[in-house]
Amino acid sequence: MTFPTGLKNSKGGRPAVLALVVLLQTSAAVFFVANALSEWREDGVGPQLWMQILVTLALILGVVLGAVELRRTLSHQEDQQATIAKASGEMHQVVQRQFDAWALSKAERDVAYLALKGLDVAEIATVRGAASGTVRAQLSAIYNKAGVSGRAQFAAHFVEDLLAEGLPGDPPA
The missing domain is CATH 1.10.10.10 (Winged helix-like DNA-binding domain superfamily/Winged helix DNA-binding domain)
Known part of the structure; x- marks a missing residue:
């Protein structure tokens, strides 16, 4: 899995934690899907298979929600960095104008x-x-x-x- 570039340079740990959770949930979902398919081939449809399908769907929902939250967090972080850069540039201009004055x-x-x-x-x-x-x-x-x-x-x-x-x-x- 390739992490977004903003993740490795982030000062906060939240994006890294969210990425790790998404990665773990994805791995678990893949395992449960593979296991459910294997049991379906061997034993057919039964109560245990339905439980695995339910758990797999919950994991997939968790992956999707985790990915959405990760994307939202990274976008918010990028917006904050852009705001800081803009404010820094504006402050530099204010200082230069005052030096001119x-x-x-x-x-x-x-x-x-x-x-x-x-x-x-x-x-x-x-x-x-x-x-x-x-x-x-x-x-x-x-x-x-x-x-x-x-x-x-x-x-x-x-x-x-x-x-x-x-x-x-x-x-x-």
Whole structure:
């Protein structure tokens, strides 16, 4: 059985569990069908054969329902990943527009972006191949252009817009 590509990279275990259940149910259904056919050839139709047919039909129904649920789960997971990718792209555009509004230079944009990602001065200096003092000076210039006093306010400027709509579960205003 070939698993869908989204299954092996999934962070949640639900698709893997559903796939395993479908696989086990399919194997059991195949076994019961083969066994029922064998008994039908040997003994004809009897109460035990009817019971095996009933169990086989229940297993086949389980396989179908499990496969439907697996497909639904994978589709939902793909939709969520697409939504996250879209939101990430939109956030990147918001950040770039704000950098434009602040008239950040190319170097300042790079430093600002790394700061937003959570890198400290030493890490930014290493990534950029610059001295820590240079990075500190660039961060000061960025904070000045942004009208904030430090890293926390700088990051909060971007998070503030995301939270303006309220958090899930917040009571309506």
